[in-house]
Amino acid sequence: MSRKGFFTDSTVCIGCKACEVACKQWNQLPDDGFRFTGMSYDHTGALGSSTWRHVAFIERNEPLPGHVTGVGEFSWLMLSDVCKHCQRAGCLESCPTGAIVRTEFDTVYVQPDVCNGCGYCVVNCPFGVIDRREDDGRAWKCTLCYDRLGEDMTPACAKSCPTESIVYGDLEVLHARAEDRVQQLHDQGLVSAYLYGRDARSQPGTGGLNAFSLLVDRPEVYNLPPDPVVPTMKAKQAWSAVAVGALGMFAMAVGAVLMGREARP
Amino acid sequence: MGVLDLMLRWPVFRQLLRGDATALGDTAMSERSRTLEPRTARADRVVKSVCPYCAVGCGQDVYVKDGRLLDIEGDPDSPISRGRLCPKGAATFQLVTGTHRVHDVLYRRPGGTEWERIPLERAMDMVADRVKRTRDATWEETDVNGLTARRTLGIAHLGGATLDNEENYLIKKLFTALGIVQVENQARI
């Protein structure tokens, strides 16, 4: 199976939230409550156990090249955020029960029938994506429509997206498309356009994201970490240290035994 | 179940066989995960439809099994919408299957403070009776100048912009024949 992912182009996102609803519809997710946040048009706030696509709205006092408005130095950025399906997925690597797996599509999937709700994954996600649901205690996040992929169906969010801001497909194809788009935007004068989490080179802390995005401002502006690091990346280092320590202790133990033997009258 | 099958269900064996050393891949897949399929795969038919919200006219595929809806999605065949839907269109499944829908005819009597359930047939009879009574009582064969008017201004209608053309046709046809002229709809609002 080829590696699959999402490319989300924030420059063509119209903030309609079709992705949020299509996701809820397909996955039959409950609402997140009905709270007016005062944060522009964003009232779902963040990704969570029952919101697997989330559209961020950023009202910026900065102009966007190629965009003139009489309201002044202003632009309104929108981005549909989702689980990144990291190459080095903290949730997956920290899951003690084997509930979280990497699928044949190279996506990260939580098996609800295995998850016991321990919550290790929640603290190990550098993006704060995976979340436990209050009612059943289990961890939930975007499945990248694992159930649909087997039948060659496009994930619900990407299928519904009116402007192709969310594109699903083979990662290699998405990478090529995304790079062309960045180049096109640069040519049009939008030189701040870049890809977030395209690969391990640009984001070593995650090994690259299978769901990567085109942004035009710093990641923090979109409430994304500028330099995310999967905690389990340090596991190898930690295990090596443990091994050295263990070896030392073994040596000391042997030495002690030998020395003891020598010291025995 | 053969020995091999049994062996294959043993995670460590699978792990070795598939080179999945970290056991983060399909070795850890549960039976449910391995047999997972979209619920639309169970549908016994896919009915072609059109989104009921705005006038873009997005195509919808309605998945049905045993007389119940499984799913409603955008129709990729549509040259207008190309399979896409907005949040409202994407919520159509909830619109038509949600618990907000009322399944009974309700009646509120004059001065009443509560709804009462009544049978559909009886309600239809009651409405037909009201129409006849009001029409007969307010009929104007001529206007104030003695010119032919043949109408009633005692009954009015409002609605139609989310109804089907065929429904609007019967509304206009029957009400006009009854002499009801105050027939209006959202297009005016």
Place this chain on the structure above:
Amino acid sequence: MPGLGITLGRGGATTFQQDLRNADCILIQGSNMAEAHPVGFQWVMEAKARGATLIHVDPRYTRTSAMANLHVPIRVGSDIAFLGGLVRYVLENERYFKDYVVHYTNAANLLREDFQDTDELDGLFSGFVAEESKYDVTSWGYEGAGGPVPAAGHKELYSEPGAGAGAAHHARITDAPRDETLQHPRCVFQVMRRHFQRYTPEMVTQVCGVPEELFLKVAQALCENSGREHTSAFCYAVGWTQHSVGVQYIRTATILQLLLGNIGRPGGGILALRGHSSIQGSTDIPTLFNLLPGYLPMPTAAHHPNLDAYLKSHTSDSAWWSNFPKYVVSLLKAWFGDAATRENDFCFDHLPRLSGNHSHMQTVADMVDGRVKGYFVMGENPAVGSMNGAFQRKGLRQLDWLVVRDLTLIETAEFWRTAPEIQRGDVRPEDIRTEVFFFPAAAHTEKDGSFTNTQRLLQWHHMAVQPPGAARSELHFMLHLGRRLKRLYAGSREAKDRALMELTWDYPTHGPFEEPSAEAVLAEINGYTWADRQPVSGFTALKDDGTTACGCWIYSGAYADGVNQPARRKPGREQTWVASEWGWAWPANRRLLYNRASADPEGRPWSERKKYVWWDAGQRRWTGEDVPDFIVDRPPDYRPPRGATGVDTLRGDDPFIMQSDGKAWLFAPSGMVDGPLPTHYEPQESPVKNPLYGQQCNPTRLEWPRRGNPYHRAWSDPRFPFALTTYRLTEHHTAGGMSRWLSWLSELQPEQFCEVSPELAVERGLHNGGWATLRTARGDLECRVLVTERMKPLKLDGTWVHQVGIPYHWGVTGRIRGDGANELLPMVADANVDIQESKALTCDVVAGRHASRARAATGATQPALPEGTPQARRDSLQVGALSHVPAQEKKKDEEQ
């Protein structure tokens, strides 16, 4: 829409959504397309990806603005001044498409000597009849035409005095002189040039608050992207229609598009964006008081005593509407069947007659006055969705009985127990005598039928499942109500009951609930030959002798060959981009209207790049990407012989075949009740005095002045200093009946809110995320506050105007609840179409939760104007005090 209908011949969108991708420039104004029509907006994005310039002119910076190359903030209610400025720019800078304008529009026609323009009359045109607040259009006519020129798009206007009703208006249009050099001082072109002279860039700044530089950017973009090689498209929605001068907004845009040569060509046109799944359909097959199916006017008591008089008054001597009798007789035949014979005028007397205004607002006023006893509301929610909600509900309280059909218990069904005035204790349910029936409706997945979308396209939806419980379709309700009534009246000998008894009503039914066959109804709408019941192929097969029956002539062809054409679903990817085999568009499956104009007068494409429909000299036929919107074998050089009548009068280079002269009307010699050319008038309630004319407001606007529906001072009302506009959000639908009950939509926009600028927030102490109270003379409401840079006060000639925005989706029932915006709105309307003004009014806003929820309609009064506040007249001093109450029947002697 007569804005399009009077100018071009048909009221529907001239183009289709997919064609937007061919545009070189798209101007969206009066529409927030990305939010209200997100999926249609994909074609705008596609055009943009191909390099098109996207312009959004809107009071607010919205999700559409965010995608635009250029966003122009504008004062609410000032669009005619802005568009008029563009018209002037095009004319003064000679940027119009001369060949197109000379041949395809009435620019060259000479006007009568007695025509006087607004410049001379301080905002009025000649012919104003002050006593009736309406125009006599005689002086607007063409010189030498010998009478009023028949308009195509809004034919019931002939019923109006002065518009030729009853009189012979058989104008000799082909004899009317033209000056194709466009130099004659009385030719339409020169009259128009003078008319728009005042709309300078400086005036645009003063009226609209748009800086000259931004205005010029728009003008230049449009001009650079129009012509032989380029086309620009316009998109609008109710941001243009819902004004007391709304139809003229659309007229101005249409004039501009004609001058630029953008109508009838790919990537051009005017896309009217409708807001409901079948709102186009509900005017085509109208549930409207003044129309019969296919835009045939309802007869009036005064002018149409018999079929002959009716036909005489509406049949044009020239062009397509010369076919009028065929459509009328076929309709009567479809309705009254065997009973309809030539001897009895095909039962024309079975039709009720009008003698006044019976539009929605007037009906509500009549309801309040106790004249309406019974009311059907199907799929609509006037208690929330209509202006002055409390007044609407007051009307409901006076009814004997009310029938509501909907999916759920909307506010209109529950007005007697959840309305704000009930909650406040102003009214007790026990005192409301209205009997209420709520019938659960079937959803679109539970019935067969067709919707007509925004591009005139009929699409069939099939029944997927049975409706739950007692839920039924409206088709079911109407059929079975009709059957019951026929039974109740069986045996009646009264003349009044004959129409019902003779009404054809034998539709086949199926299934456990006896659901009528929607396809059988479609077959009747399509039309058939009476003798052998064979479907007709289209409206050209219809006859005026009773041998054909047809329920709606413009839909004729939708069941051609006995095939349900709207149900056609050949995948888009298997067809050309026009996708002619997906659904069926009226008329005659034409997707892009007036497409004859995509070729030059000789029938050749204007350019290779904009090729669409052209004359094939070899085949001697029009051909191309679409069904030609023309007489298919009429060569470009055809000239009507002397004495020609009917369709024969159309020249081979007359692309607007519905128009009596085959030309698009830059100047409307008839058909518009408020002027032959668009003129800027202020809304009923405005923050400013009209800078252009002494006439403040549309002189023909409709008002319902009464205690329950008070108006603010015409301008600068110190009690209500801010401009207010209402709108939709992507996440909700209209009055909320199909969205506020759904958790997935409700959580996305959970509470009623207003949008204000940081400047206004400071002035009024408003805090983002906090609460505000909005007030008008009608009532008040509480909502959350969104302080945003997307709102900006506008500078108008030294004064600053603050604008407040509020969505209108909220009401008092549903999963999420809030105060309805329409509680604030007055009933006031455009006289062309009786559409209310909900996009521009004035209000006050204060911080905190202070709503009394008292309503003018339940007796609340507002503080009087401060002493010393001078009079503010809506009507020019020249004409004195006018009455704007909608015309009602009057005794003849009272008229004199």
